[in-house]
Amino acid sequence: MSDNEQMTLEEYTDRVQTDRMRELIDRLNAAAYAYYVEDREIMSNFEYDKLYDELAALERETGVTLPDSPTASAGAGYKAVSKLTKSEHEFPALSLDKTKDRSALPGWLGGQRGVLSWKLDGLTVVLTYQDGKLQKAVTRGNGQVGEDVTHNAVHFGGVPKRIAYGGKLIVRGEAVMRYDDFERVNRELPETEAKYKNPRNLASATVRLLDSREAAGRPVTVCAFDLVYADKDAGITDPNSKNSQFDWLAAQGFTVVDHTLVTPETVVAALEKFEKELPDNAYPTDGLVLILDDEAYGKSLGSTGKFPRNGIAFKWQDETVESRMVRVEWSASRTGLLNPVAVFEPVEIEGTTVSRASVHNVSIARALRLGAGSRVMVYKANLIIPQIAETIESTGETFVPDSCPVCGGPTSVHENDGIETLYCDNADCPAKHVGRFTHFVARDAMNVMGLSEATVEMFIDAGFVRRFADLYKLDRYRAEIVTLEGFGEKSYDNLQAALTASRRVKFSALLNAAGIPGIGKDMAKQISRYLGAGAYGRFLALLAERADFSAVEGVGAVINDNIYAWADDIDRFSEFTELAAELEIIDDVSAAADNAGDNGAPASAIAGKTFVITGGLNGFDNRDQLVAYIEERGGSVSGSVSAKTDYLINNDVNSGSGKNKKAKALGVPIISETDFMKMSGAGN
Ligand SMILES: [Zn+2]
Structure with missing residues (x-):
């Protein structure tokens, strides 16, 4: 600092301001590069906006805009990278x-x-x-x-x-x-x-x-x-x-x-x-x-x-409210990932009471220094998701546990692209089992009504359930289960009824339930459609021949590898076949027909009708899926509204779109997706 003595106060102030601007520019550009080019976030939007405003104010004050300043360029100084042209x-x-x-x-x-x-x-x-x-x-x-x-x-x-x-x-x-x-x-x-x-x-x-x-x-x-x-x-x-x-x-x-x-x-x-x-x-x-x-x-x-x-x-003004940290909880997921959640004294923001906010990963949790009692500013990003904006007074470092809060096993911090995450290393961690079973009983999978995560956890802890099929053999433990806390005869009977109902299952739901990495509801449906009639038997036969599942539309080489990694894991695969032995597996096509019958409306309400679809969809994943649904039931879909159109499907009945206007002019009924589903007779 000795050369400062030769400077006037004004020069010194200029230099401090320039250094600060330089630092802000570097940090903002690094954050923008990570955000836009690498799809990762090293700084919250809130922090970004704050630093950006500080930089803009300094530039106004000094009348200087340094090269590379994000305020001077549309977007920050990043370039498109990767192997795309x-x-x-x-x-x-x-x-x-x-x-x-x-x-x-x-x-x-x-x-x-x-x-x-x-x-x-x-x-x-x-x-x-x-x-x-x-x-x-x-x-x-x-x-x-x-x-x-x-x-x-x-x-x-x-x-x-x-x-x-x-x-x-x-x-x-x-x-x-x-x-x-x-x-x-x-x-x-x-x-x-x-x-x-x-x-x-x-x-x-x-x-x-x-x-x-x-x-x-x-x-x-x-x-x-x-x-x-x-x-x-x-x-x-x-x-x-x-x-x-x-x-x-x-x-x-x-x-x-x-x-x-x-x-x-x-x-x-x-x-x-x-x-x-x-x-x-x-x-x-x-x-x-x-x-x-x-x-x-x-x-x-x-x-x-x-x-x-x-x-x-x-942009909506984010209302920030001060609160005080209680603790950081580490919530376990079925992958073994432990996610930090900030728990703070309840505060009201934008009309709701908030006391928890995800902190995303170890890096962010550490940077925020969320020691118990720290004073933090909380806001709801875009008025919805609670976030910690900043720590205004920290009492100490964020505590990152070296043992898993669920099983007590050792944890480890993994680093990827400069972002640290915490994992439980115990392959037998009940959190992983609970997660597996929670996925297994979900509506899109085995659909065991009313079987909560807490109950699954209780059964796992008690050792009643280790493998999927065990759920269907719970009667062995009837006497013990009915004495469990909060679990009487009535609950037991309800659970058995739900399990019995779930035994009749579409092949795609079973495949989703199996928890093969990368195979969820939609991918399972694609595979089921590809397999056609007798899907389960066909699936086993193809596995035995080591057939290439990447031939299925939407299934890539990675998923194919996942399928074989799963099938070659004797534990996992035998768990699946043991389970299948407990079930009545039906083909998806016949199940769809059953569904329509259940609700009383004939499936043929769609047959012979011409539909036009416009706008976003809620129930169907995308337009192609709705088109397939209509075509499977004998209806057809056209791209534009004409006198031959029977219905325009549009969730925004009052939208000013050209299709809506034309439908109104021609007297074509405009129906929402919900109306359509009622008409088709399907329950979901
Ligand atoms: Zn664990």
Whole structure:
């Protein structure tokens, strides 16, 4: 510090500020690179925003913007990497300026109409069509250059392979995954693979997979949010209106992001309507986007250098509330992974009481220094998921246990990509068994009604249950079970009734229950469909011949390897065949017919009818699955609404989409997925 003596105070202050700016830039760019390019999060959004604001303030104060500053470039200074081919964008993508102040929006519109829509939280993909066909799909990348992911995009929902319009068309969309799909895919990932932290990471990783077969097995939907370019003769009702462009895109078969036309008078009420839907939203969102409806006017405003002036992003203000740490719990999963959960004194945030927040992994838990009694700030990310924003006063390090809280066995910290996670090393850890059984009895698997995780745990602890088939032999322990705490004769009889009912099982549900890494409900159905009649016997025969299951649509080499690793593990495989001996295994096809009968409605209600499907789906995983369901029952599906259409299936009956308008004009009934399922007579 000796050279400081030669400096004036002003020079010294400048130097301290410059050093701080340099440090902030490095940290922000490292976080952005990890987030966008490597699909991992080394810093919370909250922390990122805080550091970003600090940097922007320093730049304003000093009048200096250093090279590489994320405030000076759209997106941070990252480049597309991996083995995907790089592709330059014809129309560079800029990111939008943002605000958390809803009262600023009417003024921002400045007397203009705007289109308000979700800001979906996924990976932006730019689709180019020519001659009615998808020509290429490129990720946003840094806005200038992205990666060619055409091979995967053709398999995603919301990406029509052919469109009626034959000219050149460029559309931006967000590749997203529903929360429920995210949880399922994550659950079904091979146990050797790291789990994804949120739907955005998983959608992003899926879009960038090298093997499109793997990508096709994961339900990603691309929601169009911007028509970037179309020839003048495209046939858009009002080509200069962003809202009209959305209608036209929907009519071409794109899945268009939920949006609504607003004026300065209605924008805040519209925003509040979105806000109400937020907790039930199937897709993760990052706020809202407001763009000027008048495209030519919007373009005439130009940009600020970094941000275009025709649009603005709105982010919900995260309400942070102070609380005090009680402890960190380590919750065990069936893979043996121990997840840190911060338990703090109950506080009310956004109308609900919150006392727990996932801390994701050991690295984050350590960085937060969550010693008991530490003062922490808690918030709900996007008004939904409780998170620890920061520790404002730490009493000490986060305690990372060296023994498993479930079995007391040794734990170990695994490091992957700089992120540390904690595992229980005991192969016989009951947590692993409990997890296995919890999956086994679930609705999509053996569907043993009313058998809770707590009961399973109790049976395992008591030694009644070690292997799957043991559940069907519980009568050996009847006398002991009825004396267990909270478990009388009545509960025992109910459990036996549920177990008896579960003995009749579809092959796909049994295969899902087996817990083969990577094989969940949907993959099991695919395999079952492939096996056809007598699926169980056929499955054993194919295993004996060492047949290649990657011949099944949606099953890759990895899953095939998993199947044989499982079949060659004598313990696991004999457990499966022992179990099968207790069951009545039925083919999926016949089971579907039974289902319809159960509910009384004839399965033929669909036969001979023509359906058109538009918008997002809730019950079915994707549109292809619904199409298959209709076709299996003798109905047909058409791409556009005409006088021959019997029903338009659309969960948003009031949507302003072209298909909805046309259906209304032609008097075609618009039914929701629920109406459709009632009509088809299926219970689920
Ligand atoms: Zn353990």
